[in-house]
Amino acid sequence: MWESLPPIAQQLIITVIKVTILLGFVGVNFLFLVWMERKISARMQSRVGPYSVGKHGSLQLLADGVKMLSKEDVRPATADRWIWTLAPLVTFFPAVMLYTTIPISPNWTVGSDLNIGLVYLAAISSFTLVGIFMAGWGSNNKYSLLGSMRAAAQLLAYEIPLVVSVLGVVMMAGSLNLRDIVDAQQNAWYLFPQILGFIVFFIAGLAELNRAPFDMAEAEQELVAGYFTEYSGIRWGLFLWAEYTNMFTISALATLLFLGGWHGPPFLPPVVWFMIKSYCLVFVMMWIRWTLPRVRIDQLMDLGWKFLLPVSLLNMLITGIFVVMR
Amino acid sequence: MSVVRDAVRMARSFVTGMGITFRQMFQPAATVHYPDDKPDLPTGSRGIPVLKVNAETGELNCTACGLCARSCPPSCIEVIEETDANGKRMRRPLVFNIDMGKCMVCNLCIEACPFDALEMAVHFELSGYAPEDLVFDKNQLATIWQNFDSVRIAGGEKIG
Amino acid sequence: MGTGATRMADRQEAMADKDMARGVVLQPQDTETMEQAIRRRFEAEELDRRERMTINFGPQHPSTHGVLRVLLTVEGETIIDAQPDIGYLHRNWEKIVEGWTYPMVIPFSDRNDYLAAIANEQVITGAIEKLLELEIPERAQLLRVLVFELQRIASHLIWFGTFGMDSGAVTPFLLAFRDREMCYTLFEKLTGARLLYNYLRIGGLRNDVPPGWLDELKEFLDHLEHESLPEFINLLIKNEIFIHRVKGVGYISPEDAVAWGASGPVLRGSGVKWDLRKVDPYLPYDRFEFDIPVETGGDAHARCLVRIREMQESIKIIRQVLDQLEDGPVMAKLPRAIRPPKGEVYHRVESPRGETGVYLISDGSTKPYRIHWRAPSLIHLQMLPKLAKNHLLADLVIIIGSIDIVLGEVDR
Numbered sequence: 028m029w030e031s032l033p034p035i036a037q038q039l040i041i042t043v044i045k046v047t048i049l050l051g052f053v054g055v056n057f058l059f060l061v062w063m064e065r066k067i068s069a070r071m072q073s074r075v076g077p078y079s080v081g082k083h084g085s086l087q088l089l090a091d092g093v094k095m096l097s098k099e100d101v102r103p104a105t106a107d108r109w110i111w112t113l114a115p116l117v118t119f120f121p122a123v124m125l126y127t128t129i130p131i132s133p134n135w136t137v138g139s140d141l142n143i144g145l146v147y148l149a150a151i152s153s154f155t156l157v158g159i160f161m162a163g164w165g166s167n168n169k170y171s172l173l174g175s176m177r178a179a180a181q182l183l184a185y186e187i188p189l190v191v192s193v194l195g196v197v198m199m200a201g202s203l204n205l206r207d208i209v210d211a212q213q214n215a216w217y218l219f220p221q222i223l224g225f226i227v228f229f230i231a232g233l234a235e236l237n238r239a240p241f242d243m244a245e246a247e248q249e250l251v252a253g254y255f256t257e258y259s260g261i262r263w264g265l266f267l268w269a270e271y272t273n274m275f276t277i278s279a280l281a282t283l284l285f286l287g288g289w290h291g292p293p294f295l296p297p298v299v300w301f302m303i304k305s306y307c308l309v310f311v312m313m314w315i316r317w318t319l320p321r322v323r324i325d326q327l328m329d330l331g332w333k334f335l336l337p338v339s340l341l342n343m344l345i346t347g348i349f350v351v352m353r
Numbered sequence: 354m355s356v357v358r359d360a361v362r363m364a365r366s367f368v369t370g371m372g373i374t375f376r377q378m379f380q381p382a383a384t385v386h387y388p389d390d391k392p393d394l395p396t397g398s399r400g401i402p403v404l405k406v407n408a409e410t411g412e413l414n415c416t417a418c419g420l421c422a423r424s425c426p427p428s429c430i431e432v433i434e435e436t437d438a439n440g441k442r443m444r445r446p447l448v449f450n451i452d453m454g455k456c457m458v459c460n461l462c463i464e465a466c467p468f469d470a471l472e473m474a475v476h477f478e479l480s481g482y483a484p485e486d487l488v489f490d491k492n493q494l495a496t497i498w499q500n501f502d503s504v505r506i507a508g509g510e511k512i513g
Numbered sequence: 514m515g516t517g518a519t520r521m522a523d524r525q526e527a528m529a530d531k532d533m534a535r536g537v538v539l540q541p542q543d544t545e546t547m548e549q550a551i552r553r554r555f556e557a558e559e560l561d562r563r564e565r566m567t568i569n570f571g572p573q574h575p576s577t578h579g580v581l582r583v584l585l586t587v588e589g590e591t592i593i594d595a596q597p598d599i600g601y602l603h604r605n606w607e608k609i610v611e612g613w614t615y616p617m618v619i620p621f622s623d624r625n626d627y628l629a630a631i632a633n634e635q636v637i638t639g640a641i642e643k644l645l646e647l648e649i650p651e652r653a654q655l656l657r658v659l660v661f662e663l664q665r666i667a668s669h670l671i672w673f674g675t676f677g678m679d680s681g682a683v684t685p686f687l688l689a690f691r692d693r694e695m696c697y698t699l700f701e702k703l704t705g706a707r708l709l710y711n712y713l714r715i716g717g718l719r720n721d722v723p724p725g726w727l728d729e730l731k732e733f734l735d736h737l738e739h740e741s742l743p744e745f746i747n748l749l750i751k752n753e754i755f756i757h758r759v760k761g762v763g764y765i766s767p768e769d770a771v772a773w774g775a776s777g778p779v780l781r782g783s784g785v786k787w788d789l790r791k792v793d794p795y796l797p798y799d800r801f802e803f804d805i806p807v808e809t810g811g812d813a814h815a816r817c818l819v820r821i822r823e824m825q826e827s828i829k830i831i832r833q834v835l836d837q838l839e840d841g842p843v844m845a846k847l848p849r850a851i852r853p854p855k856g857e858v859y860h861r862v863e864s865p866r867g868e869t870g871v872y873l874i875s876d877g878s879t880k881p882y883r884i885h886w887r888a889p890s891l892i893h894l895q896m897l898p899k900l901a902k903n904h905l906l907a908d909l910v911i912i913i914g915s916i917d918i919v920l921g922e923v924d925r
């Protein structure tokens with residue numbers, strides 16, 4: 028029966044199945060990551076974390092999701108209606124769009140095997156900035172505005188080191204295609220030759236995600252919750268979903284570019300290796316969040332422009348010299 | 354060069370800090386799973402002042418002298434002495450209410466009592482659904498005394 | 514709670530001839546509220562430029578250490594002015610105690626600076642004992658030193674936790690509270706209560722230490738000195754991000770600190786070596802060897818280091834007390850009703866926040882005629898406009914955290 032369908036229908040059905048799996052993964056990943064964050068932060072603080080709902084709190088997130096969906100939908104009367112309403116969606120959709128181009132194993136891609144994978148990623152990840160600014164502006168609230176302007180400045184400043192740090196990897200692999208980059212790491216990870224690039228990528232990634240120590244924009248201590256003060260219930264849930272989805276994306280990218288992607292000893296399938304490495308990096312992100320204090324906004328800007336950018340350019344220079352000499 | 358030295362010092366301080374939180378993960382949590390596990394409170398822990406019952410006669414030791422009510426800073430004790438039909442004072446309380454909504458468990462009432470009628474019990478789960486539920490009368494106080502640990506002075510030793 | 518206008522009018526009159534008032538404290542006219550005063554100054558100094566915003570910081574805010582409201586005038590991120598507005602926790606303490614007898618005042622005084630209850634009890638019992646010219650037994654004096662220093666450690670642990678949380682690191686808050694929980698357990702075994710003890714009495718203490726308590730205290734001190742404090746220092750104090758956040762923030766020069774009446778770690782962080790335990794001892798501190806930590810930085814970082822070293826010095830003092838402790842009574846002989854002779858007295862102690870003082874006027878009866886409470890947090894809060902000027906918004910939280918205020922004693 029399968030053979031009787033025209034090839035284009037076959038492709039369509041396979042693509043629809045893959046997209047469904049992908050969206051399911053986005054959902055399950057969110058639940059797992061928030062559970063992981065709460066448990067890890069609790070253990071580091073001599074607490075227990077979620078405990079009663081489900082075994083070791085595993086179903087806590089489902090309960091929280093139901094709670095968020097059942098909350099009263101409050102919209103500030105003076106908010107700019109469409110901008111305020113669309114902001115969470117504009118922040119969330121790019122996060123999902125990025126997933127379609129991340130190869131998690133040798134045989135998987137949804138959509139085409141993009142030969143400009145990295146450029147696509149860099150471009151789409153800039154959309155988050157628009158969503159954050161819409162949230163701050165649409166709320167019609169001094170605190171949100173201050174918070175979103177801080178966040179916008181921060182995201183703009185860290186886009187550049189994020190992308191430049193990856194150029195070293197691109198030069199060594201000779202291609203922008205993510206699959207080729209992973210294949211080029213068959214023998215040795217790019218972590219050691221590109222250690223500077225990895226550090227810059229990781230720090231810039233943390234800043235892009237608005238995670239501590241760079242979470243000035245949503246710092247509870249200062250402006251209540253920054254640009255998403257006026258959002259409650261599932262709208263706030265969407266912002267959170269976008270943040271955790273992006274967290275996994277940055278970790279997955281770092282795995283692909285620097286840690287050899289899905290390569291590993293053959294006793295585990297490649298996709299499992301990929302997941303292990305990505306979740307290890309996610310753990311490191313959470314570990315950093317719960318240990319380090321927050322960096323002040325002007326120090327953050329200094330760090331981005333005056334430290335990370337020169338270091339990433341230096342990395343590019345050194346890599347370029349080696350590649351030419353080879 | 355100083356930039357590199359600064360960066361190294363920064364990295365070293367982060368690694369030390371992260372080592373501490375990492376090691377913290379493997380130590381037992383300090384959480385008490387209340388209400389499944391009750392906390393282990395020491396004796397003398399102040400919860401609510403209660404009325405002692407004499408073991409032989411089954412009566413309260415209290416003679417309704419009112420010294421406790423006079424020594425209470427927020428005035429949360431109400432004592433009314435029982436009088437019989439002729440108006441003779443019976444030296445026992447008709448009414449003995451403590452308003453836990455006002456009580457600050459300072460222990461002054463217990464120290465003021467000359468008849469060893471009051472003690473401080475460890476019972477702290479005192480909440481109710483209305484402010485009136487927080488007013489405990491003499492029967493409730495005697496019941497709590499019978500069911501919970503109580504002492505006159507924490508640390509067990511008397512003053513002076 | 515009086516209206517803003519009457520309080521400001523009183524303050525204005527008091528500072529009418531002081532140069533410090535110029536440009537630092539608002540001087541509203543008779544029937545003005547604080548907001549109207551700010552608006553008038555806005556217009557007078559042509560502050561009506563689009564970049565300047567007036568933001569309300571608090572009173573409901575996760576990080577103002579209590580219900581404090583600060584009226585901020587910011588230009589972008591820079592603070593131009595920060596006016597504290599207090600009174601949200603006013604409970605009318607000084608008037609209520611005029612109707613209570615002296616033993617009743619002591620548990621009530623706990624609630625002023627609720628994070629360092631022993632200090633409050635010490636200052637009020639010390640004042641009454643001064644009027645009565647009462648000598649308390651030696652064991653009681655040494656035990657008072659012991660619980661006072663233990664209370665100092667507990668209070669600085671809270672300061673450490675909340676200061677870390679203000680700068681963004683949440684983990685030290687919970688770790689500090691785990692250690693403070695051990696202090697709570699020690700106090701509970703000793704007095705029966707965890708936070709507000711009613712332990713110090715006129716003439717001594719309520720009860721002696723229970724058996725085994727001194728050994729538990731030694732265990733706690735060992736744990737704090739060898740495990741917890743080095744951990745806290747490595748986790749937060751030596752963290753470079755934290756140092757960059759607090760260095761240079763909230764500077765006050767030694768002359769200004771003395772002029773504004775600062776005391777405690779705020780004064781010692783600016784280089785002035787002044788500690789009431791050495792200068793005007795209210796308990797036998799001269800029997801113990803300890804240093805006064807002084808830092809010359811004058812900023813939040815210096816105050817931070819002073820408090821950490823104070824914790825270490827307190828541990829030293831407690832160990833010496835444990836060595837010198839001898840048996841004896843813990844309460845002096847007193848008449849049934851405490852009736853101090855007519856007179857006035859000012860008594861002060863070195864509480865964890867600074868110089869806590871009490872001015873007591875007795876008219877010879879069992880109830881005080883007037884008690885005025887000198888709260889160090891209130892004095893320090895007056896410096897806030899000066900400390901916060903030209904800093905960023907994020908620094909305001911650090912500044913309020915570094916002067917370590919407790920709204921209970923600011924508002925009473």
